[in-house]
Amino acid sequence: MNVFDRKINFDALLKFSHITPSTQQHLKKVYASFALCMFVAAAGAYVHVVTHFIQAGLLSALGSLGLMIWLMATPHSRETEQKRLGLLAGFAFLTGVGLGPALELCIFINPSILPTAFMGTAMIFTSFTLSALYARRRSYLFLGGFLMSAMSLMVLSSLSNLFFGSMWLFQANLYVGLVVMCGFVLFDTQLIIEKAENGDKDYIWHCIDLFLDFVTLFRKLMMILAMNEKDKKKEKK
Template sequence: MATTGSYYYGGQQGSGNSSWNSSAMKNLKKISPVVQNHLKRVYLSLSCALASLAVGVYLHLLWNIGGILTAVGTIGAIVWLLSVPPTPYNEGKRVKLLMAAAALKGATLGPLVDVVIEIDPSILVSAFVGTALAFACFSASAILARRREFLFLGGILGSSVSILLWLQLASGLFGGSMAVHTFEIYFGLLVFLGYIIFDTQMIIERADLGDHDYVKHSLDLFTDFVAVFVRLLVILTKNAESRSEKEKRKRRA
């Protein structure tokens, strides 16, 4: 009986997967060739921005340039990019500003990366690979899902970001406990994973309505990627420190 039941449910599950794959492919066909081409440009620009981010981190490791100035520079480059009209004439300038903002962001993250390397360099690789896999999975789910299925997340995610901002403000003014800091990290990770889905579907809908500003859309996804990467990096670093402390206690005992 157990074998029969297992086979029955296994057959049901297989049928469900086949149906899901079929519907997913139909949803993908609903995306016009123009929008598909736009998505290719968005993800290509995102890849270049991530490469610029890595260059910025490397420059900090060489010359220790990351800090408040690069953080302000990142904001300035982003504001400048958003202020430039998305016309064909300005396309090259806006791409350069995106790359500059990414490199400055990398330099700003340099001090954190430096600390992580001193603890365990493999954490950096694990955090990046984990972020890339999560980003790919959540982006794919948004692309293959029904049109506008996840747009309702906008209000929820906006409210969640407000909660994070208030928590950070309260921690800065009154001091925060370790529990609050841990909650901010994990809750923020969930929020920005949600933003990957939401922003991907928003990009598709905007492109379908004629908004083909791939530089701005790449910036949106770049922001999501970095936010997830930083939080995952902090989580893995804390876990490594906890394991190290436990090992030291065992050796002392």
């Protein structure tokens, strides 16, 4: 028997029998909104890199926080859907603008860092998303407590590092943070499925969870690559 003659059933690969049809439709809306966020965020990042607006980091952070609060305060309904999509687009745009300073730093060190970081983030995000989608329901929800504890410890160590100024601790936070965010992709994806199965169809807010996971992953991977590139340049000197 020739193993190369076997045909792959792609329809079976794309079938999520453990997820109800209504939740599958909900996930389509979530990922369509996620794609919109990615496009708008890329536009915001491009605007910052072109204009070189120095105070963009602080202003965009405050603006995106304000839009998130506004979006949270606006109830999910058909009447408010267009308004909430507009708020989502504004939030994504300002988030992209906020990435501008880090992008400029990476461009200065080595422009190839950006496509490498983006492709790496996309591969990591896609792999862990598919793992969450194909896994049994609730199988990764137990990670929530561990992830929140790890996040709290990272915040505390980052605050303490303001006084110590340890490069080792800074690098450890980046690498640990990268692993933690991979866990959040698993957790948030299954949490969205569970919420949808229980009647929560707010795909716009669910999109924000995944979008923030992707942006945080991208930022951490980008900074890791930038540090490694700087170390290589120092060794060559």
